[in-house]
Amino acid sequence: MMVSVKFDSVTKILGQSRAVDNLTLDIGAGELFFLLGPSGCGKTTALRTVAGFYTPDDGRILFNGQDQSRVPPHKRNTGMVFQNYALWPHMDVQSNVAYGLKMRRVSEAEKKQRVRHALEIVHMEAYAERMPNQLSGGQQQRVALARALVIEPDVVLLDEPLSNLDAKLRVEMRTQIKDIHLKIGRTMIYVTHDQAEALSMADRIAVMRRGRVVQAGTPHELYTRPESAFVAEFIGGTNLLRGTLEEVDDLLTVKTQAGIVHAKNGVKGIQRGDPVFCSVRPESLRLKPAGESRGKVPSTATNELIGEVLSMMYLGDNEQYSLRLADSALVRAVEYNPPTNKTKIGDRLALEFDAQAVVVLPQEELGD
């Protein structure tokens, strides 16, 4: 069954802090939904209230519009994949996977068949009789996934499922989990602090900070139209140029100490005179020798700032630069397919970027 999940003004207090603070979210049936945020932002707490391990201190959790807040965890039919997998060390792989079916009193024959099928989905059918401690991290991860899927849960809950794997395996498993989601079509809520994981897999993402959702949307929306400096910074990384909003017209004009910046996009509600950030992604910056464009009148659709190269890092398919602007702000730039380069540390370069690539955001303090 496809189930939608709703957080209705949920608050959960742990110790002295509001781990989840008046959270409202609608997760569509069949969606692969991500809760993304730095550690301590409340994403795991939110997930555990869906599983029923925490009861909301305020607000409700709804499955298909039905209040679940008082339903004990073992009656909720969610399948959870734990961060450390939580495979029972005294049971072999198939007993681990069969456990939920046993609780549901599924007949012996059907149980066998479903366990087999679940193990096939995660490519672990050959390991049915192994004990958990005989498996590698990636294999344990897949058994944990099979154990959660075999009960055909209304919602699959994944708590940082890939965080204990090495980098290469992590990338492989992303594809596998996404494939599984397509195949079984169930609602999945996936908690992670890894923005690349979220961007590459999610149908939609909610970015959380201090117990609240700061922005929810598709990966593309979040990346191209962040609504806060926190989101812009957390998703993909960005340059934030500090300035004052001078004009609001067809284009927004921001005066920074390094020069005037024109922007096509801005968050609703900002007004002339506001202190703002101009968010420009590193890959939107084009680097040119500083002399070349001198004398040309920069068009309002294109911005140009001058910076001094502080360091360069060659990574094969791209090269990353760190530059210092006139107001001594630091800026990162990325050049793909870098040409055989003659740039040196200390060179002065022109940074060119389109007004289309700039988002104007209200200033705020950053960090967790």
Added chain:
Amino acid sequence: MTNWLRRHDLNLANGAVLLFLWLFFIVFMLYPLGYVFSNAFFTEDGFSLVFMKLMFSSPNNTIILANSVNLGLAVTLFTTVLSLPLALLLVRYNFPGKGLLNGLILIPMVLPPFVGAIGMRQLLARFGSVNLLLLEMGVIDQPIDWLGGGSFWGVVILESLHLYPIMYLNLAAALANVDPSLEEAAKNMGANSFKLFTTVTFPLMLPGYFAGAIIVFIWAFTDLGTPLVFEYREVIAVQIFNMVTDLHQNPMGYAFVVAVIVLTLFFFYLSKRVLGGGRYEMLGRGHVASAARPASATMTVVAYTVVLGISALALIPHLGVLLTSLTHRWFLSVLPSEYTVKFYQDVFSHNLALLSIKNSLLLSSLSTIIDIVLGVTIAYLLARKRVPGRGVLDALAMLPLALPGLVLAFGYVAAFSATPLDPRINPVPLLVIAYAVRRLPYMVRAAYAGFQQTSVALEEASINLGASPMKAFLQITMPLIFANLIAGAVLSFSFAMLEVSDSLILASKEQHYPITKAIYALLGRIADGPYIASAMGILGLLLLAGSLFIAGRFFGRRMGELFRA
């Protein structure tokens, strides 16, 4: 209020369980202690220090107090001197047969020292084996009074030989807990082996050392059986024992018990706060590589010599008991002149002996069941739930470690006289509870360690898949902590079987005697009494040895964690 509720896991079930636990501790621990205190300080005319004054004004009493403290300190010192080299050798070096030696060190624990005293008396008496041997060999021409000086040193030696394994377990654990990288850093800064030990290793071991030292101290300070057998009456334990019978006429007993409690708490506090300092071992332990290195040939010889030497020394009392149990004539000869297994048969036909074995088995089984139920419940609440008064519950469950059996038993006799629980009418309920209370800390610790090693996520995963919380606990957590429970239960059971002071005080009629009291009673009989007593002692020894072996099997290297404060 809502905030307070929110911070705790409190529902009807938890609340009821907590209430029950509180009641148990109040009735069977706090109330008897309070009763003793109030009788020591309140006369018919209200608050009064008259008994306290009486106690400290009589030079006799101050000598008795000083004797007991000295006894505790001497035993602590002796056990330290015996076990420090053992710990250093066995933790820091690897050599063939190390596991075997490790087991050998623990053997002396298996005999209650007051039984060992029987053997010791036989060997070291004025005309005992040692003197006779030396006379025969012409080394001396007058028998030496080995147990002289009021037997103080006899008691010290016997208790030290019995208790050094506990000290060893603690020192070894403390040493193993010292992060090797901290030592490497000291070496890197230029410390030589001696400096390294005195400035880094030993200071880091101190908290662990004092945790074990206080157990040893309290044990020796309040031991009743050994001084009784050596007839060393000028100690506080024997005095209190003698005062139990007329405690309603002579309130001095209360004053002595209060003195024991105050001194015990004082030394406990001293060891924890002042001497023990912070618990450094918790800090920064990124990785702990084994600090053991292969021993050179010389070192191996040294290790074997030291361990075998100390073990041989420690086994002398056992040997004495064994020989006594196997003979019915052992006068004026180095070794018995005739051997017989008659007394082992007697144990099972002799009324008192057989009855006392049955009594002990029943009492210990019941107390172990109570310990399992209470211990698992308390450990579960402490490890898994945020219940109000968590710290107090923890402290109450651990208090029996610092609470001598002598004090508890005295409190029971005093507080429950003329109630339905009156031990002079039927001591069985209070004996069971006294055993259970005394061994509860071991059970709580064993279960708590199990819960700590078993991630909550394992239980949650099971609930998430549809198991009720109770089912999840029984199917997932219980099997995983089973080994811990067995270890804790075996220890509780076997120590209850050989519990001395509460058995001697609480059981007043022969029909209720547990093994230990029967052994003590038999010792006093002339004719075959001591021989049957020795045979019973050997049987008890075998029981405890078997239990410790099983517990060690289940609990492995972490046995030491059970015997510390």
